[in-house]
Amino acid sequence: MPARHSASTIARGMAAALIAVLALLPLATLAVQSLARLWLWPALLPPAWSVRAWEDTFRISSGVLPALGNSLAIAMAVTLISLLIAMPAARTLALSPFRWKSLVFFLLFLPILAPPLAAVMGLHVVFLRLGLAGTVIGVVLVHLIPAIPYATLMLVGSFSRLETDLEAQARTLGATPMVVLRRVTLPLLAPGLAVAASFAFLISWSQYILTLLIGSGQVTTLPLALVAAQRSGDQSLAAAICLLFLAPTGLLFLLVGKWLRGE
Amino acid sequence: MTSDSASPVILRGVSAAYGDTPVLRKVSLEIDAGELVALLGPSGCGKTTALKVIAGLLAPSEGEVYFGAENVTPLPAERRRAPMVFQKALLFPHLTVAENVAFPLDVQRIPTHQKKLRVAEALALVRLGDFGARLPRELSGGQEQRVALARAIVSAPRVMLLDEPFSALDETLRGQLRLLVREVQQRLGITTVFVTHDQREAATMSSRIALVLDGGIAQVGPARDFFTKPESLAVARFFGWQVLHGANGNWLAFRAEQARLIAPGGDAPPEGWLVLPAKHLFTTDLGTQRLARLRLAAGDEVEVEGPLPYVAPDAAVALALDPGCIREFPADAPATARGW
Numbered sequence: 289m290p291a292r293h294s295a296s297t298i299a300r301g302m303a304a305a306l307i308a309v310l311a312l313l314p315l316a317t318l319a320v321q322s323l324a325r326l327w328l329w330p331a332l333l334p335p336a337w338s339v340r341a342w343e344d345t346f347r348i349s350s351g352v353l354p355a356l357g358n359s360l361a362i363a364m365a366v367t368l369i370s371l372l373i374a375m376p377a378a379r380t381l382a383l384s385p386f387r388w389k390s391l392v393f394f395l396l397f398l399p400i401l402a403p404p405l406a407a408v409m410g411l412h413v414v415f416l417r418l419g420l421a422g423t424v425i426g427v428v429l430v431h432l433i434p435a436i437p438y439a440t441l442m443l444v445g446s447f448s449r450l451e452t453d454l455e456a457q458a459r460t461l462g463a464t465p466m467v468v469l470r471r472v473t474l475p476l477l478a479p480g481l482a483v484a485a486s487f488a489f490l491i492s493w494s495q496y497i498l499t500l501l502i503g504s505g506q507v508t509t510l511p512l513a514l515v516a517a518q519r520s521g522d523q524s525l526a527a528a529i530c531l532l533f534l535a536p537t538g539l540l541f542l543l544v545g546k547w548l549r550g551e
Numbered sequence: 552m553t554s555d556s557a558s559p560v561i562l563r564g565v566s567a568a569y570g571d572t573p574v575l576r577k578v579s580l581e582i583d584a585g586e587l588v589a590l591l592g593p594s595g596c597g598k599t600t601a602l603k604v605i606a607g608l609l610a611p612s613e614g615e616v617y618f619g620a621e622n623v624t625p626l627p628a629e630r631r632r633a634p635m636v637f638q639k640a641l642l643f644p645h646l647t648v649a650e651n652v653a654f655p656l657d658v659q660r661i662p663t664h665q666k667k668l669r670v671a672e673a674l675a676l677v678r679l680g681d682f683g684a685r686l687p688r689e690l691s692g693g694q695e696q697r698v699a700l701a702r703a704i705v706s707a708p709r710v711m712l713l714d715e716p717f718s719a720l721d722e723t724l725r726g727q728l729r730l731l732v733r734e735v736q737q738r739l740g741i742t743t744v745f746v747t748h749d750q751r752e753a754a755t756m757s758s759r760i761a762l763v764l765d766g767g768i769a770q771v772g773p774a775r776d777f778f779t780k781p782e783s784l785a786v787a788r789f790f791g792w793q794v795l796h797g798a799n800g801n802w803l804a805f806r807a808e809q810a811r812l813i814a815p816g817g818d819a820p821p822e823g824w825l826v827l828p829a830k831h832l833f834t835t836d837l838g839t840q841r842l843a844r845l846r847l848a849a850g851d852e853v854e855v856e857g858p859l860p861y862v863a864p865d866a867a868v869a870l871a872l873d874p875g876c877i878r879e880f881p882a883d884a885p886a887t888a889r890g891w
Binding site for chain 1: 607635643654703
């Protein structure tokens with residue numbers, strides 16, 4: 289049935305094109321906005337162009353680059369720490385039978401079930417007392433609250449699919465526990481780890497309200513700079529920062545996309 | 552890949568448990584250097600547990616494991632040089648066949664040129680010389696087990712442990728792999744402990760069989776001993792001996808192929824044979840032989856195997872036994888391994 293086959297191919301092509309347009313249109317608008325000198329309704333395209341917004345973005349005095357550096361440093365620290373905590377937690381939850389497992393699951397996911405704002409209001413006082421408010425360390429710690437449960441949840445699935453007999457096999461072949469981890473467990477978990485790391489990174493990267501509260505305005509990350517630019521009315525600068533803000537998301541999904549699709 | 556490293560294996564009063572469930576009870580066993588011993592037994596008898604204790608994957612609750620003169624009980628699995636081949640091949644899926652076989656050498660930091668040579672040698676021994684570049688998912692079940700075997704022998708182990716490595720394969724392939732394992736084991740002289748629930752496999756592969764029943768070693772010896780002189784009623788039953796109550800209350804055990812069925816009007820048995828009246832239940836044709844099931848007056852049901860005459864169901868017949876082929880066990884001997 290070649291006619292039917294081609295009809296479904298066309299339908300699928302059209303659907304893909306529609307999704308692409310819907311996904312790319314806002315990005316294209318942002319790109320145009322970031323390069324517009326002045327873009328007022330009802331002009332379909334800006335009457336005049338300028339790279340001023342991008343120059344401002346990369347000018348040290350604008351504060352965008354330091355915010356970008358903060359965001360990167362904080363998100364990477366959050367990713368690393370969440371994986372270090374989530375891996376043993378996920379392994380235990382996936383592979384060890386113990387009583388009260390569902391209670392432990394519930395407690396682990398409580399931070400993402402409860403509105404984080406509620407918890408953070410109380411935490412802010414504690415952080416102030418400990419001298420952590422307004423510090424990068426404080427912000428990293430508060431980002432871990434939503435990042436660890438998500439990373440753990442991702443890894444529980446990977447660990448429950450892990451064939452632990454392979455680890456026993458490796459040990460009888462002479463591999464120490466460290467070698468087993470490096471040469472057997474981690475490679476087998478790589479897809480799950482990549483996905484969990486991406487989630488932890490993006491959770492930290494896109495955090496606004498937690499950074500604002502615990503950072504007390506002392507720690508500026510990219511979302512904070514973005515909101516500041518947007519509030520100041522500089523739409524072009526806001527658009528440029530927005531594109532910068534989206535870059536790692538695109539990059540990560542290009543890198544780990546095949547694992548996210550479950551391949 | 553030489554045999555100089557092969558060790559004798561000695562278990563001294565080894566007990567082991569999973570949590571609160573005891574699995575092995577004071578097992579003692581000596582295996583010579585270069586010998587292949589089969590640990591035979593029904594599922595759940597503890598034979599795999601014994602293998603894990605030797606491998607170092609499970610710590611015994613009491614007793615010791617020696618490789619030669621060395622007490623290896625405190626050594627972790629990775630320092631025993633006792634690779635195990637499991638029911639599943641357990642090849643590392645992210646490594647090629649050659650990388651899988653090289654794994655034990657990598658761990659020992661063997662130089663690359665030497666490693667390549669030994670991997671090629673091991674793969675050639677299992678007749679997979681051209682398969683080095685393949686990934687495990689591109690192999691058949693039999694090929695996977697051969698790679699697992701090559702990976703186990705490549706590092707000149709002190710002991711090789713095989714846990715029913717062919718049980719997932721079809722009968723033809725099992726036969727070929729048994730021969731291959733025997734050949735490789737004899738050529739390299741590796742001390743080997745082979746776990747199986749299959750009597751024939753145990754008999755064809757090993758020089759000695761250790762029969763494990765209910766967590767203990769019931770009898771150790773060459774396969775022939777189990778068919779000629781079982782040491783207990785439980786051993787006799789496991790090896791398919793027919794069992795009936797004797798006149799004095801003791802158990803009498805005999806082999807179905809050594810008994811005779813006397814049909815109505817048939818020849819009388821030789822002088823001195825034990826003759827017991829019985830009812831013929833049914834006969835199964837085995838092709839070259841026939842297998843008849845009889846019910847004796849005391850209620851015991853037994854089987855007779857041979858080129859039997861045709862007998863109608865429910866016919867009154869007689870069972871004739873050569874006294875020299877009967878093994879007698881005391882009346883209070885446990886009929887099965889349970890409670891032993």
